[in-house]
Amino acid sequence: MAKINSNYNKLKTNYLFSDIARKISEYKLAFPEKEIIRMGIGDVTLPLVQPVVDALVKASTEMGNKATFRGYGDEQGYAFLQEVIKEYYEENCKVRLSTNEIFISDGAKSDIANFTELFSNDNTIIIPDPVYPVYLDSNLMFGRKILFINGNEENGFLPLPDKNTKGDIVYLCSPNNPTGAVYNYAELQTWVEFALNNNMIIFFDSAYEAFVSDKGLPRSIYEIEGANKCAVEFCSLSKTAGFTGTRCGYTIVPEDIIIDDNYSLNKMWLRRQTTKFNGTSYIVQRGAEAVFSKEGIAACKENIKYYMNNAKIIAKTLEESNVWFTGGINSPYIWLKCGMDSWEFFDLLLKKAQIVGTPGSGFGKCGEGFFRLTSFNTRENTVEAMRRFKEFLREL
């Protein structure tokens, strides 16, 4: 008799975004004449840049021609893409990788979730709260123990390890989703040293690295000495180049990570991927290659600048209104202290200013009392939303 994985019982259904959608529908029905501005969007809105579109079209055409058709590629990705990612790391943050350490995937979400398979279910997983829900759920599915570490106003939502931080694997996300907070060099160094001293592995989610403009902040965990012995880095073109619907990411698994003097995490991941994955579409990999061309990088930077100018407008409004917040400078997310229950703030903001954001409590209990705004809307809407927001705060 087939026996089910009963760990699925431990998963909570996350109603966050469906609850938000329901509240918007109800409001629209009651006040059809009001214009709602959505500042809760967690998805890019600008189209793919032209060099990427050209590469996708070219690769699609190649696939229709016997001489240039491609069948199965290596599961870990094409060398042409690994090579440009390797160069990107060198130029971007002076990190030297071997192409064997770069695994191409269909996105960071799959890899972040699947990578845990290389570890026994008998591990304690350290997860910052508030958090991207995949970290938690993908480990609950395997029945692993979870230890939350708290983000809060005091630590700027950048928790550091202390004597109570007892676990085996820790997830770090910087720039953070949902808080937009970014660890500096010293803070990441603290984490890396703690991991090395305690034989811990760091899963570093750098999906938002392209939004870091401050030269004094790390964009890769491998900028920290020793990280090549304890950290796996997950990155994605979703936010860097608007690939949320095109699907391509990459995971760095250093050859230097050896567990129990015997297990190469790099070789284990290669074994996992060659067995359970068949590679990312050739067409998409050619599109991804174009992201890293001179023209591609320049065009993607323009798009990021557009979002970041929106973020600046939001951040300026909050500063002028004396609202405490994180993010908005090196991240498309702004995480603000709303001074009341997150959902109460959501309801008020919708009712009084017709602005939709995301209640912080939806990302974990430490998110209660906070609220997320994003910069993925248009300039015009962002400006209008902030005009309304200022007025809303004055009348609060």
Next chain:
Amino acid sequence: MAKINSNYNKLKTNYLFSDIARKISEYKLAFPEKEIIRMGIGDVTLPLVQPVVDALVKASTEMGNKATFRGYGDEQGYAFLQEVIKEYYEENCKVRLSTNEIFISDGAKSDIANFTELFSNDNTIIIPDPVYPVYLDSNLMFGRKILFINGNEENGFLPLPDKNTKGDIVYLCSPNNPTGAVYNYAELQTWVEFALNNNMIIFFDSAYEAFVSDKGLPRSIYEIEGANKCAVEFCSLSKTAGFTGTRCGYTIVPEDIIIDDNYSLNKMWLRRQTTKFNGTSYIVQRGAEAVFSKEGIAACKENIKYYMNNAKIIAKTLEESNVWFTGGINSPYIWLKCGMDSWEFFDLLLKKAQIVGTPGSGFGKCGEGFFRLTSFNTRENTVEAMRRFKEFLREL
């Protein structure tokens, strides 16, 4: 201290294709003037058909335009693709599905391997031998018990359950890889009844269904009564439409499968995919949609006919030479009895006829004494290879 998943120790490194590659290189070095014909290819060789290329180009262009750009799609796929697959099932084999039962993926390999996560590690998995290695390895990685059931000359490599078939989940692949053998209605009915009587789940791999031309053979397990209560079907466009490098598959999870009166496998898979997967590329899904258009189906059928004519040439040669074989009629694979050790036959065939095939023992111990040829080469090469093969057998 991070603890590794020690089940990885149980995995054997499969050297099959690297051993073959090495032997070819050595032979080429020794006899550079000889022309080798590769009949071991397990990958398609014809390019994508024009309607698919047109759809890929159109979708790529859409992604560069603000008005038609797409960000995140539903993890289970776009409705436009689910709809045409639903219609394909109705027209192809009179099977009625709900679109909620159709999950789009980046290929059958990922889904076949990942689907096991919904089940406890405390299950016994029944796997036919010889076998596609993913079934075995993806279960060994979770430490599950394996029961092999033997394919052989007597059962035509189509094993059926008997009183010793004690397990919880069974993998069936029909048309089979590597043997090309196809279960008929009565045989699949036997499996379905056995599964229902024993609360077993069938994982049905139908990746080669498009190669079935015989109207008297099932192309989907759901043509069998009761299968909607016990079988999950994995299919792919890899061989149907030459998508091995483009990457798109689909998995059918019937809403009627309820385990322990409580667990809907359909809802569990939706939970798994929404948590650990971010959907297949929009561009690829548009290409896949075009496969199922009238023009797409007609063009793909032409390609399959081309491969199947190659298969016929191989089958005819074997019949004329009185060699026992399976496949080649409703499958691109031909599995022949070589009358000696599989690797010995490989070496002889390379040396005497400069033909490369795949030793059956590489697919499991029951494959010993057998040999796989495929129809994915050109017409010209297939004809020449069979001319040589006939001569080779005469001189053996």
